[in-house]
Amino acid sequence: METILSAEKLNLYYSDNHALKDITLPVPKGQVTALIGPSGCGKSTFLKTLNRMNDLVDGVRVAGLVTLDGEDIYAPDYDVVGLRKRVGMVFQKPNPFPMSIFDNVAYGPRIHGQRDKKALREIVESSLKGAALWDEVKDRLNKSALSLSGGQQQRLCIARVLAVGPEVLLMDEPTSALDPISTQRIEDLIEELKGRYTIVIVTHNMQQAGRISDRTAFFYRGDLIEWGETDTLFQTPADKRTEDYITGRFG
Amino acid sequence: MKARKVTDGLVKVFVWLCAGITAALLIWILVYIMSRGLPHVTWEYLTSKFGGDDHGIYPMIVSTLCLVGLTLLFAAPVGVFAAVYLVEYAKPGKLVNVIRFATECLSGIPSILFGLFGFIFFVQICNFKFSLLSGALTLALMVLPTIIRTTEEVLKTVPVSYKEGSLALGANKLYTLFRITLPSALPGVLTALILSIGRIVGETAAVFLTAGMVYRVPKSIFSSGRTLAVHLYAIANEGFSFDECFATAAVLVVLVLLINFAADLAGKLLIRRLGGGQPN
Amino acid sequence: MEEKLERKATRRRRTPAEFIMENLFLLCALASIAAVAVITVYLFVSGTPAIFKIGAKEFLLGTVWKPTEGQFGILPMIICSVVSTVLAVGAGGVIGVMTAVFMAELAPPWLTRLLRPCVRLLAGIPSVVYGYFGLTLIVPLIAKLSGFAGNSLLAVIVLLAMMILPTIISISEDALRAVPRAYKEGSLALGASHSQTIFKVLLPAARSGILSALVLGVGRAIGETMAVILVAGNTPQIPTSLFDSVRTLTINIAFEMSYAEGLHREALFATGVVLFLFIMALNILLNVLTRRREKKNA
Numbered sequence: 001m002e003t004i005l006s007a008e009k010l011n012l013y014y015s016d017n018h019a020l021k022d023i024t025l026p027v028p029k030g031q032v033t034a035l036i037g038p039s040g041c042g043k044s045t046f047l048k049t050l051n052r053m054n055d056l057v058d059g060v061r062v063a064g065l066v067t068l069d070g071e072d073i074y075a076p077d078y079d080v081v082g083l084r085k086r087v088g089m090v091f092q093k094p095n096p097f098p099m100s101i102f103d104n105v106a107y108g109p110r111i112h113g114q115r116d117k118k119a120l121r122e123i124v125e126s127s128l129k130g131a132a133l134w135d136e137v138k139d140r141l142n143k144s145a146l147s148l149s150g151g152q153q154q155r156l157c158i159a160r161v162l163a164v165g166p167e168v169l170l171m172d173e174p175t176s177a178l179d180p181i182s183t184q185r186i187e188d189l190i191e192e193l194k195g196r197y198t199i200v201i202v203t204h205n206m207q208q209a210g211r212i213s214d215r216t217a218f219f220y221r222g223d224l225i226e227w228g229e230t231d232t233l234f235q236t237p238a239d240k241r242t243e244d245y246i247t248g249r250f251g
Numbered sequence: 252m253k254a255r256k257v258t259d260g261l262v263k264v265f266v267w268l269c270a271g272i273t274a275a276l277l278i279w280i281l282v283y284i285m286s287r288g289l290p291h292v293t294w295e296y297l298t299s300k301f302g303g304d305d306h307g308i309y310p311m312i313v314s315t316l317c318l319v320g321l322t323l324l325f326a327a328p329v330g331v332f333a334a335v336y337l338v339e340y341a342k343p344g345k346l347v348n349v350i351r352f353a354t355e356c357l358s359g360i361p362s363i364l365f366g367l368f369g370f371i372f373f374v375q376i377c378n379f380k381f382s383l384l385s386g387a388l389t390l391a392l393m394v395l396p397t398i399i400r401t402t403e404e405v406l407k408t409v410p411v412s413y414k415e416g417s418l419a420l421g422a423n424k425l426y427t428l429f430r431i432t433l434p435s436a437l438p439g440v441l442t443a444l445i446l447s448i449g450r451i452v453g454e455t456a457a458v459f460l461t462a463g464m465v466y467r468v469p470k471s472i473f474s475s476g477r478t479l480a481v482h483l484y485a486i487a488n489e490g491f492s493f494d495e496c497f498a499t500a501a502v503l504v505v506l507v508l509l510i511n512f513a514a515d516l517a518g519k520l521l522i523r524r525l526g527g528g529q530p531n
Numbered sequence: 532m533e534e535k536l537e538r539k540a541t542r543r544r545r546t547p548a549e550f551i552m553e554n555l556f557l558l559c560a561l562a563s564i565a566a567v568a569v570i571t572v573y574l575f576v577s578g579t580p581a582i583f584k585i586g587a588k589e590f591l592l593g594t595v596w597k598p599t600e601g602q603f604g605i606l607p608m609i610i611c612s613v614v615s616t617v618l619a620v621g622a623g624g625v626i627g628v629m630t631a632v633f634m635a636e637l638a639p640p641w642l643t644r645l646l647r648p649c650v651r652l653l654a655g656i657p658s659v660v661y662g663y664f665g666l667t668l669i670v671p672l673i674a675k676l677s678g679f680a681g682n683s684l685l686a687v688i689v690l691l692a693m694m695i696l697p698t699i700i701s702i703s704e705d706a707l708r709a710v711p712r713a714y715k716e717g718s719l720a721l722g723a724s725h726s727q728t729i730f731k732v733l734l735p736a737a738r739s740g741i742l743s744a745l746v747l748g749v750g751r752a753i754g755e756t757m758a759v760i761l762v763a764g765n766t767p768q769i770p771t772s773l774f775d776s777v778r779t780l781t782i783n784i785a786f787e788m789s790y791a792e793g794l795h796r797e798a799l800f801a802t803g804v805v806l807f808l809f810i811m812a813l814n815i816l817l818n819v820l821t822r823r824r825e826k827k828n829a
Contacts, residue, residue, distance in 0.1 A: 051419065053418070053419060056415070056418065081422075082421070084418070084419055084421040085421040088419065088420070091412060091415060091416065091419075093412060095412035095415065095416040097413055097417070097431055097435075099434070107417070107422075108420040108422075111420060111422045111426060112421065161419075161420065164420055164421060259724045259725070259726045259727070262726040262729075262730070263726055266629050266632055269627075269629030270630045270633035270634070272626055273627075273649075273650070273696055273700065274649060276696070277650075277652060280653075280656065280661075280664055281652075284660065284663075328559070330559075332560070333559040333562060333563065335559075336553075336559060339556075340553055340557070341560070349564060350560050350561070350563055353566070354563040355817065356811070357563055357566055359814045359817070360754075360810055361750070361753070361754020361781065362756065363756040363781045363806070364570070364803055364806060364807055364810070365570075366785070367574065367788075367800065367803040368574060370788065371573050371800065372569070376573075392570070395563060396563070424549060425548060425549045425552050425553075452657070453655065453657030455657065455757040456658075456756040456785055460785070460788060480657050480659045481659075483659050483660065484757055484760075487666060493667065496663055497663075500660045500663050503657050503660055504656060504660060507655045507657065510655065511651060511655055
């Protein structure tokens with residue numbers, strides 16, 4: 001099994017708050033890794049360290065190592081823009097830009113220098129197809145993205161990430177703002193995407209983690225309690241706290 | 252107990268009365284100016300020149316428009332960029348406090364002092380003479396605080412999720428600013444500019460001390476020009492032709508109504524644009 | 532080992548374009564500071580020489596303004612500016628704050644929604660239009676009722692009170708709405724009537740915001756020019772009654788600037804300096820009030 005992303009002895013502080021403590025977690029290539037745990041356990045924070053979105057927060061200090069294909073992504077001369085191109089992110093709430101569907105998907109490629117109209121159209125089409133949205137929007141690519149339903153908006157955001165050609169997709173509770181039917185479609189989509197992409201997903205929904213992930217990591221109060229094969233972790237958790245959480249006894 | 256009820260009632264009557272006075276004042280001014288002015292606002296009045304036998308306001312309309320355009324040309328980029336700095340780049344600290352205090356001071360300076368400064372600095376020292384240029388530079392300083400503060404408020408309301416989404420795709424801060432943040436905030440920036448237009452159109456003291464009172468159509472930005480508000484002051488001071496004064500006043504009030512309406516419209520557009528981003 | 536790996540996550544590399552634009556933004560933000568500095572410097576440089584030439588005492592405390600005879604006393608203007616401002620803010624303050632109370636507490640929501648644009652419209656009407664309104668309506672009215680000429684201190688006060696209303700109303704309303712609901716509920720729960728609650732709890736709680744509104748009103752009133760120039764009568768004398776013709780500091784500048792030369796012109800600049808000092812004192816007062824309010828809310 002090949003590891004693409006990996007954290008070693010990762011610590012993170014928000015000014016005085018020690019938010020992540022000595023996290024060591026390899027992310028296997030082409031698989032879906034689910035991060036679970038009660039609110040405030042650090043799973044979203046951890047997710048954001050993987051493409052350095054924490055850079056946007058003032059007063060954050062990171063100690064330890066995060067590597068992508070063996071390269072330290074926190075090295076001073078590391079190319080953050082290139083990192084975010086390779087490690088895309090889907091947020092909790094769909095956040096389409098207030099522009100047309102087409103422009104939303106083309107936004108990323110345009111940033112990275114793609115100017116050719118024909119190439120852009122192809123990228124947009126293949127990305128929307130990849131996000132299982134093409135059939136629904138192909139006739140109204142010039143309509144505002146804000147006219148889409150919540151579930152469609154979230155798939156658009158996934159398409160927008162795919163258009164940049166990432167290797168890893170980080171998903172921060174991508175279905176928590178959606179209705180059950182839209183959630184189902186996103187889960188199907190994740191199922192389709194896996195293999196081609198490495199996916200790390202934060203979720204509050206135990207069943208979701210069980211359904212879609214190959215591996216699961218359980219976070220609790222900034223510690224990584226345990227991680228492993230999803231089936232193993234759910235059926236025979238090693239730690240009492242993991243068992244309490246997945247059987248719904250706290251959090 | 253009964254006494255308390257009586258005082259309670261009296262107090263409420265007093266409060267209603269005060270609110271009534273405010274409303275009545277507005278209606279009074281509007282009805283008075285409009286009813287006496289509008290009948291004299293004819294097509295000929297709007298399109299003919301002033302001086303000799305002509306009593307039109309065409310040159311004043313042209314001067315007003317030129318002054319508005321020129322002022323915004325100076326003030327809009329500076330104001331918007333300043334707001335961008337304060338909201339997107341600045342770290343809270345001494346510098347930001349000083350900038351805020353200076354902006355507050357600037358907005359507290361009365362227009363006559365702007366006029367006086369413009370007269371000393373732009374008209375005399377820079378030797379721009381009485382000209383649209385001197386006027387516009389002076390007014391640009393005057394409307395700067397309005398633009399900065401309104402734009403700041405709007406930039407703060409742009410959802411962080413828009414910026415995050417853009418940055419997560421690998422866009423840098425600058426690209427995000429020009430492609431996402433500013434376009435989303437555009438109607439709000441428009442409101443800021445419209446409010447400034449209102450101040451420019453209504454301004455008199457700062458204008459006649461810098462742009463002068465010449466009632467001809469300005470030939471270039473170095474010509475003097477008389478705006479509508481200055482025109483009203485000039486002919487009111489001469490003390491004859493009440494009809495002309497009322498007509499000019501009515502035109503000004505109609506302009507203010509339109510400007511307020513446009514600002515409202517832009518505000519609604521902003522709410523639709525930024526509020527619509529969230530599905531729930 | 533761990534210390535060595537520790538680093539700030541906020542570091543980011545900037546492209547030249549980003550570097551240039553960020554500094555351009557900073558430059559624009561500094562424009563306000565530059566503007567205030569330049570305005571202050573040039574007003575003082577142009578205005579203070581006259582004060583020394585005339586003599587500070589003769590200038591500030593002199594009661595006679597006769598430029599043609601070399602007499603430059605601006606005390607009448609200072610008194611007139613202060614008196615008209617104080618009385619206008621007194622009258623406009625009461626009506627304005629009460630209107631704000633009405634909009635925040637008593638009026639049904641639809642009426643508030645109707646009143647708010649009206650208040651903004653009042654704020655948007657150009658001061659020269661107010662002036663003309665005063666000239667053709669208030670001045671004749673005062674003349675008729677009093678038997679004196681209508682151009683008077685009273686006309687100035689009435690007009691200024693009207694003009695500062697929108698400022699006072701909108702800021703006071705915001706301040707009243709910012710009072711925590713719990714205060715009001717607590718008072719009502721103790722059996723206080725609605726109006727007792729308004730006057731004993733809400734207004735005191737919104738005190739500093741209302742004070743800011745009044746200070747801003749003072750600033751607007753003392754700086755107003757084009758409206759009062761049309762109704763004041765413009766005689767530089769110390770008023771002995773409300774019906775006297777008067778001249779404010781602002782009028783003094785606007786009225787004579789177009790034809791003043793030499794020391795006369797410099798004396799007008801100096802009048803500007805005096806006005807500027809009043810305004811700066813108000814700005815500082817306002818800043819202190821805002822800071823105090825922010826600290827209280829924090």
